[in-house]
Amino acid sequence: xxxxxxxxxxxxxxxxxxxxxxxxxxxxxxxxxxxxxxxxxxxxxxxxxxxxxxxxxxxxxxxxxxxxxxxxxxxxxxxxxxxxxxxxxxxxxxxxxxxxxxxxxxxxxxxxxxxxxxxxxxxxxxxxxxxx
Numbered sequence: 351x352x353x354x355x356x357x358x359x360x361x362x363x364x365x366x367x368x369x370x371x372x373x374x375x376x377x378x379x380x381x382x383x384x385x386x387x388x389x390x391x392x393x394x395x396x397x398x399x400x401x402x403x404x405x406x407x408x409x410x411x412x413x414x415x416x417x418x419x420x421x422x423x424x425x426x427x428x429x430x431x432x433x434x435x436x437x438x439x440x441x442x443x444x445x446x447x448x449x450x451x452x453x454x455x456x457x458x459x460x461x462x463x464x465x466x467x468x469x470x471x472x473x474x475x476x477x478x479x480x481x482x
Contacts (some may be wrong), residue, residue, distance in 0.1 A: 372427060378474070380411055380425045383457055386478050387412055387423070408438045419451040426458040433473035443473070 389398040399418050403409040412423040421438040439454035446452075454470040457478075464472040 376425075379459075381402065383398050383423075383425045383475060387414065390478070408441055410442055414452070419453055420448055420451050421455055425475075426448045426457045426463055428454055428458055429460045431456050431458050431460070431464065431466070433466060435472075436466060436470050442482070443469075444451060 368476070383429075388399055391399045391414060394416070397414060400413040401411065402413055402422075410422050411425045412421075414421040414423065422442055424435060424439060426435060435456045436454055439456075443452045443454065452469065454466075456466075456472045458472055458474045459475060460472070461474050461476075462472075463474065463477065466472060
């Protein structure tokens with residue numbers, strides 16, 4: 351078996367360069383988080399998972415509708431979260447007709463849960479496994 355000088359992974363990304371490229375690392379982490387949340391929603395047959403993007407390029411990575419509420423989830427590769435990271439979630443909450451409470455979540459690679467405002471939280475990605 352031949353040893354590769356530059357090991358490749360999905361999408362022909364060079365393993366050593368992924369973390370230096372926000373676009374590539376973001377896509378990988380978003381896909382990873384989607385798969386984790388999709389597995390959790392599969393356990394709850396009445397939950398639904400969506401993605402939102404409109405013509406004005408407002409997007410929400412994941413929307414999870416449960417029996418009690420709706421979660422709007424953004425995924426960030428950074429170790430810090432700013433109020434700006436909630437802008438599309440805030441717009442969605444203020445402009446969409448929702449029949450349940452809307453909880454805004456930014457999942458990030460940091461280590462602490464931080465409230466940002468009423469029903470808006472920065473949550474470590476690792477928290478996905480703490481509730482299982």
